[in-house]
Amino acid sequence: MQAYKETAVKLRIDRPFRPPEWAALQQQLMDKLNRAAEEFVGKYVQPDGTLLWRSVWPGMDGSDDPYEGFMNLALLYVLGGHRSLYEHARKVFDGITWQWTEYGQIHREFDGYYDWMHHGEGSLFFYFLGLADPDSLKDRQRARRFAQMYTGEDPEAPNYDSERKLIRSPINGSRGPRFVMTEEDWMTHRGILDDYLAPFEDLTGVDIKSGKCPWSDDRVYKEIIQKMNERMAKGDVPLNLNATSLIAHAFMHSGEEKLRQWVIEYVGAWRERAEANGGIMPDNVGLSGVIGEYNEGKWWGGYYGWRWSHGLFTIVEPLTNAAMNAVLLTGDRNWLDVVRRQLDLNWELRRQLDGKWLVPHKHLDSGWTDYKPANPAYPIYLWTISMDPQDIRRYERLDIAEFYKEVEIPIVSGRNPHTGKETKHYIANTVPWFEYIRGNDPSYPEKILKANLTLVERQLDKMRSPEGEPAGWITDGYNLKDLSSIHKWQEMCPVYPEGLLQLTLGAPMHISHGGLQHARVRYYDAAARRPGLPPRVSALVERIEDDSVTLTLVNLDETEEKEVVIQAGGFGEHRFTSAEVRDERGETVQSVPVRGKWLQIQLGREAGAKLVLTMERYVNRPSYETPWEPECPAPLIQSRTIT
Template sequence: MKEQGNEMPRIEATERMVPPEWALREQWLFASLNQAAKEFVGRYTEPDGTLIWQKEWPGMDGSDDPYEGFMNLALLYVLGGNRELYEVSRRIWEAITWQWTEYGQIHREFDAYYDWMHHGEGYLFLYFLGLAGPATRKDQQRSVRFAHMYTGDDPDAPNYDKALRLIRSPLNGSKGPRFTVSEEDWSTHRGILDHYPAPYEDIPGVDCASGKCAWSDDEVYRQLIAAMNERMNRGDVPLNLNATGLLAHAFMHTGEETFREWVTDYLSAWEERTFRNGGIIPDNIGLSGQIGEYNDGKWWGGYYGWRWPHGFMTIIEPLTNACMNAVLLTGEMSRLTLARSQLDANWELRREVNGQMLVPNKHGDNGWNDWRKPLLKYPIYLWTMSMADEDLQRIERIPRDHDWNEVIVPVVSGRDSRTGRETKHYIGNTEPWFQYIRGHNPGYPEAILTANMELVGRQLEKMRSEQGDPANWRSGFHEGDFSSIHIWQEMCPLYFEALVQLTLGGPMHISHGGLQHARVRYFDAQERRPGLPPGVSALVEALTADSATLQLCNTSLFNEREVVIQAGTFGEHRFTTAQRLGTDNRPQREAAEVQGKWLAVLLKPGAGIRLRLDMERYVHAPSYEGPWENRSSSDPLLLGRSAQGGGAACT
C-alpha cells in the first residue's frame, strides 16, 4: 500500500481485549442489515434491477423517490456491508434510471426538470456510489455531463446564466429551465396538496385563513398553475444552492478547477443578494437578477421559499449544504458565513410565547408568522465542520426545553410528532450524538445501537406485512397522506444512523442533498475495498478541531484484519501523528508519525486499540480516490460527435 508515493504508515494492535457491548452490537447490526438488504431487493425488484411497480407514472415528480428507497445499499457497502452490495446498488441505480426514463421523468440519465429539494434527495444515491468507488470512466463521464447542465456549458440544458451567476428556474434539469408548467406536471400531487396552504394569499376561491387549498378542485387548480407560471417558475431561488452538491461530486471525480470555482461563485452570488436585501436572504430572483421581479418587488413568495409550507427549513438547509460544500472544496471556514448569518437573523426575530422561545418559520404579505421552536440540527452541522466556539454558541443559545440526550426510534420518514425532530430518511438522533461527542452523553453508543436494532426490526415487519407486499399495491398517485411513490422509503429496512455516527464521527448527511461529511472513513486492506473489514467495529469517541479519538476492535478470535483509516470522508484532512491511548486516556508509547491522509492498523485476532489521531483539517482537495491506484481515474473522457454530424448524408 502506498501513501503519496511512500509506504503507508502502519500500526499493529496485538493486545487482546474483550469486545465491549457497542462493538458486538455493531456486528449484529451489520449482519442484520446485510440479510435485510438481500430480502429487500428480492421483495421489490426484478432480476434486472427494475422495480416491481405500476405501469405508468405521470407528472414531473417521482424519480427521486425510488433512488431514495434504494440508495442505502451503496452507503451500507461504503461502511463495510457485503461485497455483493457494490454490484447490486449499481445495477439498481441503472435500472431505476432506465425505468423512470420510460415513465417520462428522466432524460439523458438525469431528471428532465424538477426542483433541487427532490434532485437533492435522489442524487444522494449518486454521491454514495462515488464513495463506493473505484470510479469507472462511466462514473466520471456522468459526473461531468451532469455538472455541465448547471455550468452553462450544455446547450440542451441552459439552466445557468454565467453572467448573472443565476440558475434560471426553480424547475430545472436535463431539459433546461421549466418556465411554464402544465396541469399534468403537478397531477400526482393534487390529493396531497389539498392539505397544504395556498402558495399565495390572493388565489380566487381559496380561503387562506383555513390553511388549506383545494388543489383537487379543477378551477382552483387552473388558477394555481397560472399564478405559479406568472410569479414562481422563472428565476433563481435559494433551494438551487443544493446544486453545489452535484458540482462538488464532479470535482471529486475529476479535480477540475472550474467545478470548484462554480460552487464558490454561485454561493457568492447569493451572499450579494442577501446583502442587497438588508441581511435576509430573498427567496426569488428574476431573470434580470432583480429581487422580487415577478412578485411586485417582494423578496418573499418564491418556490420553496419563505411563504412555502416548509418555510425556514427549505431556506437554511440548502444554505447549510452549499456553505459546507464550499468549505470542503476550499478549506476556508469563512464560507460558512451565509448560513451563520441566516441562523442569526432568524434568532434575532425571536419572541417568547407562553414561556417558550419561538422564531418565525415563514414570511408572507402580513409579515413574519408561523412561530416555532428554533431548529437545532443546522448549527450542529456547522459546528461539526468548524469546531468553532461561535457555532457552539449558536447551539447553546437554544433553550433546552426537552432532553437533548434522548434517543428516538423514528416511525416515519418525515417528522417525529412528540419531539418535533425531523426524521427524513429515518434520521432522528443528531442532537443526542452531539451531546455524546462533546462528552455529555456517555451511554449513547449502546442506546443508539439498540434503537437502530429496533428500527431495523420494525421495518422488516412492515416490509413483510400485507401492506408491504407489492402485489397488494393499488395503482394510483397517493395513499393516505403520502404519495404512493414514497412506498420504498417507508418499507426499507436499511437505515443505520448509528453506524454512520459512531464509526465515521459525524452526523448523518442532510437528507435533501447533503454530502456525507465526517471525520474519518475506513477501507479493508486485505480485500482492497471501502468499509470496515468483517468483524471489525469502530467507535469515534471524541472530536476536537485538530484530533479525533477512536477505538478499533477485532471481534474475531480467529482472523487477523487490517483496516486503513482515511482522514475525512473525502480524504480532505491530513493525519499528523497517531497516539495509542490506554483505558485511562493516557498516552502509551511514543506517538507514530503519519503525515498523510491514510493510516493502516493491523489488528491481531481479538485485538483492540484506542488512538488519538492528530490532524490538520481541510488541507487536501477532496476526492473519491482511495488508498490504491485506480487505473480508470486517469482515463480521458470520451468525446461525442460535433453538432454538425459526421459527414455527408447517405444517398
C-alpha cells in the first residue's frame, strides 16, 4: 500500500448538496469525451500504436502533427478520464515516436531538426505524460536526455553555446544545429506557404506587399532556401525560448538545480538583448552574439521573426511561455516584466482606425506595419501568474471586441471567418473564461460545457463522414497540396476538454506552441491513487485571488463516497494555509489550518460544499510528484561508454 508523502489535512463533507447544472454537464461531457476518445483511437490507431498513414513521408516537418492529434488523450486522463485513456496515450506516443523515426524525422526519440514552433507543439504530449504518470522510467529518462540536447551536455546535439548563452540555430534538435537547409527539408510546406507573406523583401519577382509568396514555384523556392541559409540558418531567435518548457519539464522530474539555472540564464540573455536594442526584442542574433549579424545589422528579418508572417505573435508567445516558466522555477514574478515591456512598447506604437486601437504586428525595412487589434490572451496569461492589477489594465486598454467575449465553438485550427478569432488546438475561449473568473459572466460554466458538448458531437460527425476516412488521405505521391493531410488527425480529433480544464483547474489552457499547463489547483483520486477527479465528482473554480482560490466540489454519486486530494498549483508550486468549508447558503461550517500543498477531502454520497482555500503562491519547488510515495522508484538507466 502506498503511503502519503506528507500528513495531509483531512476534511469530511457530508452535507447534502443539490447538484448545479454545471456539475451535471461536467459529467455528461466527461462521459462523451471518454467514449469519443475510444472511437477516435479505434479508427486511426493500429494495434501496435502506429497510425494508419503512408509508407513515405519527406521533409523535416510532420512528427509534431500526429503528437498534436492524440495528445489530449493524456490531458483528459489527467482531468479524470478513464484509465484506458492513459494506456492509449502511452501506446500511441511510443507508436508515433517509432513510426516517425522510421520516416526519418525523429532521431533518438526527438525531432532530428526543426524549429521550436513545431518542437513546442509536438512536445505538449510529452509534457502531459509528466502530469499523467511522473514515475514512468521511460519519460524520466527521456526528459533528462532531451534536456541535455539543449544544455550543452550532449556532444551529438551541440545546440547550446553556454559561453554566449544562445541556441546556435533556429533549426535544431537531436542531430544538433542545422546550419544548412535543403529543398527536401521544406518540401511538405511548399503548397501551404504559397498563401503566406514572403520571408524576404528582395526575392526576385515577388512583391512583399501582395502578402503571398509562390513557394511552389521552383525558381522562387531555390532562392528562398539560398537566402535562408545565408541569413537565417545560423544563430539564435526568440522562438527558441519555447525550449524553456522542455528544460522546466525535466526539472520537475528530477529537481536538478542546473536545469533551473539554465532557464534563468537563457531567459535573462534574451532580456539583455532586448535592453541592448532599445527595449524591442530583436529577432535574430548571430553565432558571435551580435544582433543582426547575418542581416546587415537589422534587428528584424530573422526566422519566424518580425518580418515573418506571424510577426509579433512569434515574438511574444515564446517570451510569455519562457517568462511563466521562469516564475514557476524561481518564484520571482518580476520575470513577467520581460513580456510586459514588449506589450507596452508595442502599444506605444498604436494607431486608431474607425475608433479602434491597432498595434503593429510586423516590421519591414520600411518600418512598422500590419496594424491590427492586439491579442488579449497575453495579458490574461500574465495575470493568471501575477494576479497583478497592472495586467488587467493591459487587457482593458485593448477595448476588447464583444465577439472575443462570446463563447465559441471553434473551427479547425485557423481563423474563424464569422468572428475573426484565431484558434489552435481548439483553444478558443480564454477571454470568456477570464470574464467569468473576474465575475462578469456567471453563466459561463454552463455555456462553455454545452459548447464543448456540441464541439465533440460535431467532430464525431466529421470523423464518421467520408472526410474522416484515412484511405482518402494516404498516398505516396508528392502533390504539394495533398501533403497538408498530415493535419488530419488534429482536424478529426473529438477530444477537446477546454471547458473541463478551465472550470476545474482555474486556469486557461496551455499556450499551444509549447506552453506548460499551469493551473491554480489540480486533483487526485485518492482511492484509485491516480490523477484527476474521481468518477461522478464535479469541481468548479469560481474565483482566484493572489492568496486564495474558491471552488465548489460536488459528489453526484448516490451510492459511493469519494476521496479527493486537492493540490495547490498544477505542479505543487503553491502552499495551502487554511481551508474554509461553506454550505449551499454560503455559511461557514468548518475552518481549519492546512500548511501544505495537499488537502484531502472525504465527500459523502451526494454531498458537496464550497471551499475557500487560502494559499501562498510560488513557495514550493515545482515537481510532478504525487501525494503518495511510489511503490518502487526506478533509478535512471546509465549508458555504457564505448571506447
